[in-house]
Amino acid sequence: MEFKDYYKILGVDPEADTKSIKIAYRKLARKYHPDVSSHHDAENQFKEVSEAYEVLKDKTKRAEYDELRQYGGAQHEFRPPPGWQPSGAARGDGRDYHHQDFSDFFSSIFGTESGAGARGFKDRQPFSQRGQDIETDLPVFLEETISKGSKTISYHLPHYDDEGRVREVKKTLNVKIPPGVVDGERIRLKGQGAPGIGNGAYGDLYLRIRLVPHPLFDVEGHNLIITVPVAPWEAALGCKVTMPTLSGEIKLTVPANSQSGQRLRVKGRGLPGKQIQGDLYAVLKVVMPPASNESIKRHWQDLAELAPFDPRAEWSDAS
Numbered sequence: 092m093e094f095k096d097y098y099k100i101l102g103v104d105p106e107a108d109t110k111s112i113k114i115a116y117r118k119l120a121r122k123y124h125p126d127v128s129s130h131h132d133a134e135n136q137f138k139e140v141s142e143a144y145e146v147l148k149d150k151t152k153r154a155e156y157d158e159l160r161q162y163g164g165a166q167h168e169f170r171p172p173p174g175w176q177p178s179g180a181a182r183g184d185g186r187d188y189h190h191q192d193f194s195d196f197f198s199s200i201f202g203t204e205s206g207a208g209a210r211g212f213k214d215r216q217p218f219s220q221r222g223q224d225i226e227t228d229l230p231v232f233l234e235e236t237i238s239k240g241s242k243t244i245s246y247h248l249p250h251y252d253d254e255g256r257v258r259e260v261k262k263t264l265n266v267k268i269p270p271g272v273v274d275g276e277r278i279r280l281k282g283q284g285a286p287g288i289g290n291g292a293y294g295d296l297y298l299r300i301r302l303v304p305h306p307l308f309d310v311e312g313h314n315l316i317i318t319v320p321v322a323p324w325e326a327a328l329g330c331k332v333t334m335p336t337l338s339g340e341i342k343l344t345v346p347a348n349s350q351s352g353q354r355l356r357v358k359g360r361g362l363p364g365k366q367i368q369g370d371l372y373a374v375l376k377v378v379m380p381p382a383s384n385e386s387i388k389r390h391w392q393d394l395a396e397l398a399p400f401d402p403r404a405e406w407s408d409a410s
Contacts, residue, residue, distance in 0.1 A: 095196045097143035097156065105157075109148065116144040120220070121288065142193045146201075155200060222285035222294035223249070229278070229298040231268055233305050233315075234337055236362050241265040246296070248285050266298070271365035274302040274310070307335060313362045313369030319355075320378045321345055336360045336371055343373055351377040 098105050101115045122128060123136040130136060146152045227246050235242060244266050247259040264283065272278070277297050284294025302310060309316040319334060329347035333340055336357070343355065353375045361369025380387075 093194075093196060095139075095142070095194060096160075097146050100139050100143040101147065103147075105160075112144065112147050116140060116148075117220070120144075124288065127288075138193070142197055145193070146197070152201060159200060220288040220291040222287040222291060224294040224297060225284045226277075226297040226299065228301050229266070230301050230303050231272065232303050233308060233310070233362070235268050236270070236272060236302075237337055238268070241267045244298075250286065264296075270363040271313070272300045273312070274300060276300045308337070310362070313364040313367065315361045315369065315371045317371065317373055318376050319343065319345075319373045320376050321349070322380065323377055326350070326375065326377050334373060337362075345375065349375050351375055 098107070101112060101119065103112055103115050107115075119140045120137065123130055123133045123140060125133050125137060128137075146156050225246060225248065229242075229244060231242070242265070243263060245261055245263045248262055250258055250260045262283075264280070266280070269278065277299055280296040280298065282293040283296035286293055307317055315337070317334070319332060321330070321332065325332070325345060326349045327347065329349070330345050332343045332345055334343040338360070341357065341360070343357065345355070355373040355375065357371040357373060359368050360371035363369070
């Protein structure tokens, strides 16, 4: 019987890993599948590709095949070594095609399913393959994480025409942003990926959340940080400052004798979480006014004389 070089059929190196073998098989299966291929010998080509993959994807079958390949791979007419018995490894693996469609070479190594008749390639179950998953970035504004509305997204999917050629089609969805999403999180939308081949199921769509930087707020987990500028007298005497949040303005109470860099917590005004609600932290920043005239300079001088204060006293303590 003729020796079958399964590696050559799939166009892979004998040292190829399982992933490379799978990729090669999928490419050739799409090319020669009788339902879409216009190749004059598509059925036989598809049978050979399927047979090669059936062996090389399985560690046990591949090891047996490699052993025989070393024994008789160079011979056009293959004869198993003396005493060789089919392993029967092909039995009952539950795939959607029949091993009796495979070559005599395959049967001589692995045996055939019991009771197999001479049914032809046309009698097998229709070939099917699940569609590929699609992954894409989803930019999300901070305001959208607290909104109950939906967001329109568009992405491209591969589509196979009747001749097996691939082209891209655009798909549009309305997606609701789940509460509690964080930057880098992946959201799965089942069945919204690429279409399958034959009766194969659709793949899934995975959305990678990318929080868009905000001009005012920084993000720490589910907490928000905002810098609040205050004048020196507001920090010294205390005041109320109108401050923005994601859901509208609020009045922030700045206590007397506040320091630059001090953090004031506004409970529940951060980002929603799956179990907790984040907070908003206002970081005070004392901003000096410009000394625009001599009168203002004199007031600062009077303050320096009335309230002697050394802001660097701790340096002396440390030396």
